[in-house]
Amino acid sequence: MNRTHIPIALQQAVMRCLRSKLQLAQHHFARTFAEPKILYQQRGTLAGSAWPQAWEIRLNPVLLQENQQPFIDQVVPHELAHLLVFEQFGQVAPHGREWRWMMEQVLSVPALRTHQFALASVQTKTFSYRCACQQHQLTLRRHNRVLRQESHYYCRHCGERLVFSG
Known part of the structure; x- marks a missing residue:
């Protein structure tokens, strides 16, 4: 359930x-497209996500309220483009040439892959891990997967397995 109230005007x-x-x-395209369902339930640092099979767009209610017009101008078309690309071209690279x-x-709209919104209010606690070449910050979800021995994470630079450093 969405715990953040989005004002009707927004x-x-x-x-x-x-x-x-x-x-x-x-x-x-000289054709009609169904209006996608909009859900205000995206969490974390993602501004939004597109779900082509469900024909829906999920928006981050916190980032929407904190960045109103820039969010609407950038994120809504960004996610709609993902749906339209899927409808027109099928499964392709998420931010490829079709998108x-x-x-x-x-x-x-300018084709920006990522947003530049402040994330302090949506950032979650991270956990320090290290490899041979640097420190890494893993999210609570990834940290818990390591603790439960469900996943292992590796450095993209040196290839070494990440180790919790407290």
Whole structure:
């Protein structure tokens, strides 16, 4: 259940953006697309995520409220582009040329892969791990997987297994 209340005016602004961008896509492709369901349940540092099979977009309610218009202008089209790309091209690279083309040519939005929003309010506690070449910070979820011996993590640079350093 969503514990963060999103003001109606903010939800309406999200829907105006979504419908405007959806209309651009419908005009470009000369076809209609169903309006995706919007859920305000994305957690952590992700601003949003697209779920093509469910035809839904999940938005981070905390980041939305903290960054309102920039969030709407960037994240809503970004996630809609993922849905439209899946519908038009099937399974392709998440931020590949089809997605970039959809963002820039169809939705008229810069194709930014990541957001630059402040994350202090959504950042979770991290745990220090080390390898041969550096310190790493693992999330609580990954740390717990290590403790339960479900996963092992390795450094992308030296290839050594990460070890908890307290």
